[in-house]
Amino acid sequence: MMRTALLIFRLALMERAAYRVNFMLQICGGILSILIVVFLWLAVYRSSGRSELGGYTLPEMITYLLGAGLINSFLLTTAENPETSQAIQDGSLSNLLVQPFSPYGLWLFRDLAGKAFLGAIGLAGYTVLAVLLNEKLVLALEPFRLALFGAALAAAVLLQFLVFQSLSLLAFWVENTYGFRFTMRVIMEVAGGAIIPLSFFPAWVQKVFALLPFTYFVYFPMRIYLNKIEPDEILSGLIRAAAWTAGLAGLNAVLWKRGLRRYTAMGD
Amino acid sequence: MKRHLRLFMLLCKIGLMRQMAYRPHFFLMVFGKVVRMALLLLFFQAVFLKIDRLGQWTFDQVLLLFATFHLVDYVMSITFQRNLSFHLPALIQSGNLDSRLTLPVQPLFMASLEHIDMMDFISFLPCLGLLGYALYRLDVAFTWLHALMYGLLIVNALVFLFAVVLIIATTSFWTTQSAGLARVFDDLTRVGRYPLDIFEGFWKFFFIYVLPLALISQVPSQALLGALSPGFLLYAVACSGLLAVIAIRFWRTGLNNYSSTSS
Amino acid sequence: MPFPSTAPLAVSARNLTKTYWFHEKAPGLSGAFKALFRSRKKCIQAVQAIDFDLRAGELVGFIGPNGAGKTTTLKMLSGILCPTAGTIDVLGHVPHRREKAFLKTIAFVAGQRNRLFWDLPAEEYFHFCRVVYEIPDERYAAAKRRLVDMADIGDILTVPQRKLSAGQRKRCELVAALLHDPRVIFLDEPTNALDLVNARKLREFIRAKARDGRHGIILTSHNMADISEVCDRLVIIHGGKIVFNGSLASLYERFLPRKQIRILFDGPWARDELAPLGDLVRADAQEVVLEVAASATAGTAALICSRFSIRDITIREVPLEQIIESIYAQPHR
Numbered sequence: 008m009m010r011t012a013l014l015i016f017r018l019a020l021m022e023r024a025a026y027r028v029n030f031m032l033q034i035c036g037g038i039l040s041i042l043i044v045v046f047l048w049l050a051v052y053r054s055s056g057r058s059e060l061g062g063y064t065l066p067e068m069i070t071y072l073l074g075a076g077l078i079n080s081f082l083l084t085t086a087e088n089p090e091t092s093q094a095i096q097d098g099s100l101s102n103l104l105v106q107p108f109s110p111y112g113l114w115l116f117r118d119l120a121g122k123a124f125l126g127a128i129g130l131a132g133y134t135v136l137a138v139l140l141n142e143k144l145v146l147a148l149e150p151f152r153l154a155l156f157g158a159a160l161a162a163a164v165l166l167q168f169l170v171f172q173s174l175s176l177l178a179f180w181v182e183n184t185y186g187f188r189f190t191m192r193v194i195m196e197v198a199g200g201a202i203i204p205l206s207f208f209p210a211w212v213q214k215v216f217a218l219l220p221f222t223y224f225v226y227f228p229m230r231i232y233l234n235k236i237e238p239d240e241i242l243s244g245l246i247r248a249a250a251w252t253a254g255l256a257g258l259n260a261v262l263w264k265r266g267l268r269r270y271t272a273m274g275d
Numbered sequence: 276m277k278r279h280l281r282l283f284m285l286l287c288k289i290g291l292m293r294q295m296a297y298r299p300h301f302f303l304m305v306f307g308k309v310v311r312m313a314l315l316l317l318f319f320q321a322v323f324l325k326i327d328r329l330g331q332w333t334f335d336q337v338l339l340l341f342a343t344f345h346l347v348d349y350v351m352s353i354t355f356q357r358n359l360s361f362h363l364p365a366l367i368q369s370g371n372l373d374s375r376l377t378l379p380v381q382p383l384f385m386a387s388l389e390h391i392d393m394m395d396f397i398s399f400l401p402c403l404g405l406l407g408y409a410l411y412r413l414d415v416a417f418t419w420l421h422a423l424m425y426g427l428l429i430v431n432a433l434v435f436l437f438a439v440v441l442i443i444a445t446t447s448f449w450t451t452q453s454a455g456l457a458r459v460f461d462d463l464t465r466v467g468r469y470p471l472d473i474f475e476g477f478w479k480f481f482f483i484y485v486l487p488l489a490l491i492s493q494v495p496s497q498a499l500l501g502a503l504s505p506g507f508l509l510y511a512v513a514c515s516g517l518l519a520v521i522a523i524r525f526w527r528t529g530l531n532n533y534s535s536t537s538s
Numbered sequence: 539m540p541f542p543s544t545a546p547l548a549v550s551a552r553n554l555t556k557t558y559w560f561h562e563k564a565p566g567l568s569g570a571f572k573a574l575f576r577s578r579k580k581c582i583q584a585v586q587a588i589d590f591d592l593r594a595g596e597l598v599g600f601i602g603p604n605g606a607g608k609t610t611t612l613k614m615l616s617g618i619l620c621p622t623a624g625t626i627d628v629l630g631h632v633p634h635r636r637e638k639a640f641l642k643t644i645a646f647v648a649g650q651r652n653r654l655f656w657d658l659p660a661e662e663y664f665h666f667c668r669v670v671y672e673i674p675d676e677r678y679a680a681a682k683r684r685l686v687d688m689a690d691i692g693d694i695l696t697v698p699q700r701k702l703s704a705g706q707r708k709r710c711e712l713v714a715a716l717l718h719d720p721r722v723i724f725l726d727e728p729t730n731a732l733d734l735v736n737a738r739k740l741r742e743f744i745r746a747k748a749r750d751g752r753h754g755i756i757l758t759s760h761n762m763a764d765i766s767e768v769c770d771r772l773v774i775i776h777g778g779k780i781v782f783n784g785s786l787a788s789l790y791e792r793f794l795p796r797k798q799i800r801i802l803f804d805g806p807w808a809r810d811e812l813a814p815l816g817d818l819v820r821a822d823a824q825e826v827v828l829e830v831a832a833s834a835t836a837g838t839a840a841l842i843c844s845r846f847s848i849r850d851i852t853i854r855e856v857p858l859e860q861i862i863e864s865i866y867a868q869p870h871r
Binding site: 278281282285289292293296297369370371373374376377378379380382531534535536537 | 558613616617618619620634636638639641642644645646648651653655657658662665666669670671672698
C-alpha cells in the first residue's frame with residue numbers, strides 16, 4: 008500500500024512538472040507581491056519613525072512576510088483544489104472506486120505532491136530573495152527551534168488539507184461546492200496571518216481568529232520561528248493543532264463514509 | 276453598437292442566473308464576498324492604526340487611492356478578467372472557440388464578456404461607499420472638472436488593464452502556459468493599491484513609465500485631488516490608447532493564427 | 539431521388555485546399571537539440587483541391603475515414619478555418635471573412651461540444667440566440683414553437699442542461715442553431731454520442747427540416763444510417779480528396795453492382811460445391827454469405843435452393859459499410 012502511495016505521489020509530481028513554467032510564474036507572482044508588501048512596510052516604518060510596530064521590528068516584519076509568502080506558496084494556491092469535488096460531481100469517482108486503492112488516499116497523496124512541488128519551487132525562490140535581503144532579515148538557525156517550526160508546518164499542511172477536503176466532500180450532497188471553498192479561502196488568507204501578523208488586529212478580532220484552525224497555518228509557525236512565543240504557548244498550540252487535526256480527520260472520515268454510501272446508492 | 280449593449284445586459288442577467296442556479300452556492304458567495312471586503316478593510320485599518328501618513332499621502336488620501344483601486348479592480352473582475360485569463364485559454368485548448376466564431380458577434384466581445392461575474396458586484400458596491408466616505412473625509416474643494424478627469428481616468432485605467440490582460444491572454448493561442456503569466460500580472464497590479472511613494476527612485480520611475488501601474492488608481496486619485504498636470508493626463512490616455520491598439524492588433528494576429536493552424 | 543439542378547447554388551467551392559506546416563523533430567534529447575538550429579518543414583495536405591457544390595434544399599453527407607478532411611472542409615466552408623488556397627462562395631459571401639451578414643445565414647453544430655449554458659435551461663440560450671441574431675419577435679416565437687415541436691423538447695425547456703441526457707441536449711442544441719432560420723446548416727457528426735433511439739429521433743428532425751426545401755444542409759458522419767436514411771447525396775472524402783460525389787443509388791451502381799445471398803443450411807455443406815458460385819464472404823457451419831454479381835443473383839439463388847437443403851435464404855444489397863470500406867482501402871495519391 009505504501010508503494011502505491013509513493014507511486015501516486017511520484018505521478019502527481021510528474022504531472023505538475025509538465026506545467027512547471029506555469030507554477031514557477033505563479034510563485035514569481037507571489038514573490039513579487041511579497042516584495043511590494045515589504046516595500047510598503049518599509050515606508051510605513053519610515054513614516055512612523057518607530058522601530059517597532061504591533062510588536063514587530065522591521066527585520067522581524069520582513070522575515071514574517073517572506074515566511075508567510077513561502078508558506079502561502081504551497082498552502083494558499085492548493086486550497087482551491089477542485090479535484091475531489093469534480094470527481095464526485097462528474098461521476099469519475101466511480102472509476103476510482105473500482106481500483107485497488109482508496110480514492111481518499113489518492114487525493115491525499117496528490118495534494119501532498121502538489122504542496123511538495125510548489126513548496127520546492129517556493130523555497131528556491133524565497134531563498135534567492137532571502138539572500139538578496141539578508142541584512143534585513145532575522146535568521147534563526149537553532150536546530151530545536153527549526154524542528155518545532157517544521158512540526159508546526161507539517162501540522163499546517165495536514166490541517167489545510169483536512170479543512171478543504173471536508174468542504175470538497177460536501178459535493179456528495181451539494182451540487183456546487185465552489186462557494187464553500189471560496190469563502191473558506193477568503194477567511195483563511197487573513198485569519199491565517201498570511202497578510203499581516205494577527206497581533207495587528209484589534210483585540211476582539213484576534214480572539215475570534217484564535218478560535219479558528221487557520222491561526223496554525225502561518226501565524227503560529229512564524230511566531231515559533233521568530234521566537235515571539237512562550238514555550239508553554241508552543242506546547243499548548245501544538246496540542247490544540249493536534250486536536251483540530253484529530254477532529255477534522257474524524258469529520259472527514261464520517262463525511263467520506265456517509266457520502267460514499269449515498270453516492271453508491273444513487274448510482275449517479 | 277446598440278445590439279452589443281443589449282447583449283451585454285443579457286450576459287449580465289445570464290451571469291446572475293448561473294450563480295443563482297445553485298442555492299447554497301449563491302448565498303455563500305454573497306457571504307464570502309462580503310467577508311472578503313470586510314477583511315480587506317480590516318487589513319487597511321490595521322496598517323493605518325499605527326501611522327498617519329504614507330510618504331506624501333495622508334490616511335484619507337490613501338483611503339481614496341485604495342477605494343479607487345478596488346473600484347477598477349472589481350469592474351475588471353466582473354467583466355473581462357476571468358474571461359480572458361481563464362476561459363479563453365480553455366476555449367482555445369478544447370476547440371470550443373469555434374462555436375463562438377460562428378456567432379455573428381465580434382469574437383473579442385464574446386471572449387471578453389461571455390461570463391459576467393455578478394457576484395463581484397457585491398464587492399463593488401462597498402467600494403463605492405468607501406469612495407464616498409473618503410471624499411467626505413477629504414474635505415477638499417472639488418470641481419466638476421476634477422470629477423470629470425477622475426471618471427475619464429477610471430475608464431482609462433480599465434482600458435489599460437484590458438489591453439495588458441488581452442495581450443497576455445492572446446499568448447494562449449501559441450502556448451499553454453499563459454495562465455501563469457496572467458497570475459504574475461495579477462499579483463503585480465496589486466501594487467496599484469498603494470501610493471508609489473513607498474518606492475524609491477528607480478522603481479517609482481518603473482511603475483510610472485515602464486509598466487505604468489500607477490495609471491490604475493494613483494493617477495485618477497491625483498486628478499480628483501487636483502494634483503495632476505494636464506501633460507500627465509495626456510500621457511496617461513496616450514499610454515493606454517497605444518497599448519489598446521497593440522493589444523487588438525495582437526489579438527487579430529492570434530485569431531488569424533487560430534484560423535490557419537488549428538484543425 | 540435525383541435532385542433538381544435548377545435550385546439556386548447555396549455553397550460553391552473551387553480548388554479548396556488546406557495544408558498544414560510543421561517542423562519535424564527527431565525523437566529524444568539530441569533530436570530536440572538539433573531542432574533548435576535546423577529543422578525540416580513537413581506539410582500535411584488535409585484537403586487537396588476539392589470542388590464542391592450545394593444547392594438550396596439539398597441534404598449532403600460527407601463521409602470518410604478519420605483524418606480524411608471532412609471536418610476541416612466543413613470548418614472552411616463555415617469560416618472557422620482559413621483555406622490555404624481555393625475559393626469558397628456561400629450565399630454570396632467569403633466565409634473566412636466572417637462578416638456579420640454571412641454568420642447570420644449559417645449554423646454550425648459541432649459534434650461532441652455543446653454550447654448551451656450548462657447550469658441553465660435551454661430557454662435561456664434560445665433567448666440569447668434571439669438577441670445575438672437579432673431575430674424579430676414574431677419570427678422568433680413562430681420558429682421556436684415549430685422547432686420545439688419538431689424536436690420534441692417542449693417539456694424539458696425549463697430544465698437545466700446539466701440534468702438532461704445527451705440526446706436531449708443535442709436536440710436542444712439543434713433547435714438553438716436553427717432559430718435564426720439559417721440558409722446553410724453545417725452539422726459535424728450530429729449523432730456521434732447518441733444511442734439508437736436518440737439518433738433516429740435526430741435524423742427525423744433533420745429530415746423534417748430538409749423537407750421544406752429552402753435550406754442546404756451538409757453533415758459529416760461515421761454512421762451509415764445517417765447517410766443512407768437522411769442524405770440526398772453522398773460525398774466520400776479520402777486523403778483530402780473527393781473520391782465519390784453522387785446519390786446513394788449511383789454509388790451502388792458504380793462501385794459494386796453485386797448482391798449478397800445469405801443462406802442458412804439445414805445440414806452440412808461442402809466448400810468446393812459453393813465456391814464456384816460466388817465469393818464466400820462468410821462461412822460458418824450453418825450460415826454462409828455468398829457475394830455474386832447482381833445479374834446472376836436470381837439464377838444462383840435458384841440453383842442453391844434446388845441443390846442444397848436449406849432453412850432460410852436472404853438476398854440483400856452489399857452493406858454500405860463494405861462498399862465504403864473498400865473505397866477507403868483503395869490507395870489514394
